[in-house]
Amino acid sequence: MQPSIRKVLPDILDSVSQVVWVVDHRGSILYTNPAGVAALGYDDAEELVGRSSHQTLHPDRPDGTPFPASECPMLRPATTGVPAHGNDEWFKRRDGSFFPASWWAAPIDLPEGRGVVYSFFDATENRELERARRERDAARIRADESRAAQRRIMQSIESVRRQTARDLHDGAQQRLVSLLIGLRLTRDLLPDSAADATALLDQAITDAQTAIDELRELSYGVYPSVLQAKGLMAAVESLAERCPVPTTVEGAYPHRLPAEVESNAYFVIAEALTNAVKHANASQIRISIQLKEALRIEVADDGIGGVSPDTGSSGLTGLGDRVGAFDGVLAIDSPPGRGTSVRAEIPVPR
Secondary structure: OHHHHHHHHHHHHOOOOOOOEEEOOOOEEEEEOHHHHHHOOOOOHHHOOOOEHHHHHOOEOOOOOEOOHHHOOOOOHHHHOOOEEEEEEEEEOOOOOEEEEEEEEEEEEEOOEEEEEEEEEEOHHHHHHHHHHHHHHHHHHHHHHHHHHHHHHHHHHHHHHHHHHHHHHHHHHHHHHHHHHHHHHHHHHOOOOOHHHHHHHHHHHHHHHHHHHHHHHHHHHHOOHHHHHHOHHHHHHHHHHHOOOOEEEEEEOOOOOOHHHHHHHHHHHHHHHHHHHHHOOOOOEEEEEEEOOEEEEEEEEOOOOOOOOOOOOHHHHHHHHHHHHOOOEEEEEOOOOOOEEEEEEEEOOO
16 A cells, blocks of 8 residues: 555645655655655655654754654654644754754554654744744843833932932021021121121121022022922923023923923933033023923034034933933934034823
């Protein structure tokens, strides 16, 4: 009956691109289609027909240890009558090299007993794709975790900023104000004849007022109270008023944004404004704030330009880190002699 099998099967399976082997009840190869010949690097089916399928495919394991035919899962359907499948086998080519294989085996009744039909393919590419997918997923997870950690750090910093600003305003600043009032009251109680004491008190009053002003500036730089009380636009307008370079603020948005978004945007603008004042030699600066799909902010100056995003300066790196922590995008356009534009888009949670 075997010659008839070898006569009929080529008419059906020779044109099939997938490997097909037929193995008899002893495990000997009765038939292989051209795809099965090519898969192992042979030239002709006659080189395979009659050979032990197990000894041909995997007589030993990739580590060199023997692989007994009695343990071969591909031959079991001949005794169990149950189809089998595996993805973790390694097959041996004619040249002795191994390749990972995915295989299917199904029982087939032959005149001399139950045999097996094999189908298998080289899984090298699939494994490479799977490995690349796992590495890509792992990289994405690491990036997401990194951004989440960075965002938590930013939020923690903003919380500390707010608390520090409140402590400065409600603690040290209030004590200095009380001291100033006490000094002025004392000054008013002294007679005009106490010129030396009056001069000392006048100097103490001046020093106290200076300390209050400096503390107020420090508190504003740490976290401006207007940002928490009135929002981003009011805080940026106040920032522009205090800027030594003439600065205009454009744009609007209809409602308050989440605190972490407003705080992040404010300090991006403040850092970009500081960079423009220090390095741009600008005569004017424009700040734009718009809320569309995301919060879009821009700080543009008419200075000397020539800023490269690849310079690695701490200011630009800090801006990129701050925007990236909130899944935002930062873009810097700075052609030489034509000013610098720093644009950022920060997603706004719904």
